[in-house]
Amino acid sequence: MTDEKIRAIVVETLRGIAPELDESDLRSDRPLREQVDLDSMDWLNFLVGLHQRLRVEIPETDYRKLTTLDAVVAYLAQKGV
Amino acid sequence: MIEFKLPSLGADMDQGKLVEWRVKPGDSVKRGDVVAVVDTSKAAVDVEIWHEGTIYELVAEPGMTMEVGTVIATLLAPGETPEAAEAAKRARPALTKVSLREEALAVATGTTQAAAGERRRVSPVARRRAAELGVDVDTIPGTGPHGAITLDDVERAAAEKKAMPTVSGDRGDKQAEMRRAIAAAMSRSKREIPHYYLSDRVPLWNATLWLQGENAQRSLTERVLMAALFLKAVSLACEKYRDMNGFYRNGQFEPGESVHVGVAISLRQGGLIAPAIHDVQKKSITQLMLDLGDLVKRARAGSLRSSEMSDPTITVTNLGDQGVESVFGVIYPPQVALVGFGRVAEQPCIVDAGLRIIPAVTASLAADHRVSDGHRGALFLAEIHRLLQQPGTL
Secondary structure, X not given: OOHHHHHHHHHXXXXXXXXXXXXXXXXXXXXXXXXXXXXXXXXXXXXXXXHHHHOOOOOHXXXXXXXXXXXXXXXXXXXXX | OEEEEOOXXXXXXXXXXXXXXXXXXXXXXXOOOEEEEEEOOOOEEEXXXXXXXXXXXXXXXXXXXXXXXXXXXXXXXOOOOHHHHHHHXXXXXXXXXXXXXXXHHHHHOHHHHHOOOOXXXXXXXXXXXXXXXXXXXXXXXXXXXXXXXXXXXXXXXXXXXXXXXXXXXXXXXXXXXHHHHHHHHHHHHHHHOOEEEEEEEEEOHXXXXXXXXXXXXXXXXXXXXXXXXXXXXXXXXXXXXXXXXXXXXOOEEEEOOOOOEEEOEEOOOOOEEOOEEXXXXXXXXXXXXXXXXXXXXXXXXXXXXXHHHHOOOEEEEEOHHHOOOOOOOOOOOXXXXXXXXXXXXXXXXXXXXXXXXXXXXXXXXXXXXXXXXXXXXXXXXXXXXXXXXXXXXX
């Protein structure tokens, strides 16, 4: 899957949790959780959404790698989705 | 005959607008069935019934705004016949007069207005709404009995008048309405409840280790958040300190029979709602996580059940995700306590006579001095502290 495709899926998953999200306001190199105002339940639901769409397991110990939108895309690409 | 009244939907929701009925006359219902959908300033609420029987008459009509406590339907008790119900109704004619509110009353008793001459039949609520919306009732068609103008007619006319109402405008109205509702409930709380506040720093070393161990074995969909441990610890402490859990009503405290924890959930477009997870003290952590996830999802989608709105016996607010160190809440009447959790962060703590950097959280209590005092509150917080040191037992 291309990075563009992954990115589109990530944004779509985010929008499922934050319907008011405006993609043009999203800076892909800035902390994701702060920008989209995701609390820990939203964050978990976001990861569950990615898991369901991409069939990928994300161990808790990897959370710290998932800081920005770019980082999430890179992480998923490296997982071979 | 059983009168079914619009149940309480929480302290900041004293009225609701009937959106639709989910039952019709002749349907049998049992405790817990959803019979209607009512819109409030915060969410659409599925109204559950607390009687067993057969729906006899739907008194309220969709579109009507009703106060909590209004009779909205009548039921036949199991075994009761329609004849007996009619006899009972005749014996108590006041029932319909008292329970039918404004609009329905005006429509049903159209004769009084006919006597007034050529005036159009307009229900009082429709007339008031027409004035608010700037609609001339003489220019719109009426769809009620004998051509009476109903609230719906007025609102339809207003909607047609206003060219393409914007979504943001509707949302703005809803926001303002919600803010007013929250303001009313919180003002009442601060006016009536003599709050006292306590806080305690709770080390979460054991809890963090326990969560890491659990979550390493669990798939993403079954993962547990610290919030679930907080809810369970609070509920167990409530069982021991019953003066924190229940309602203060009619000048006295009524302890809750179970622990229904209201969970403060921020709505993404602004505002706050605190529906209950029922019987938290009896549920496993895994079950609580499922319930919590489901509740957050439904609260944000605006789909809650009436019992979730009216049942909370204590509220827990968790503002730590937003980065604050501690939160001192305003009690949601008629409850008597609120527990707040701040950010879970690495902090210097004394553990086994040594200084260590470990995760910790500031837990706070706002409680009602009419029911308990600081000493009890301190013991209650200490119990939560103790329970969180033994996460495996929660």
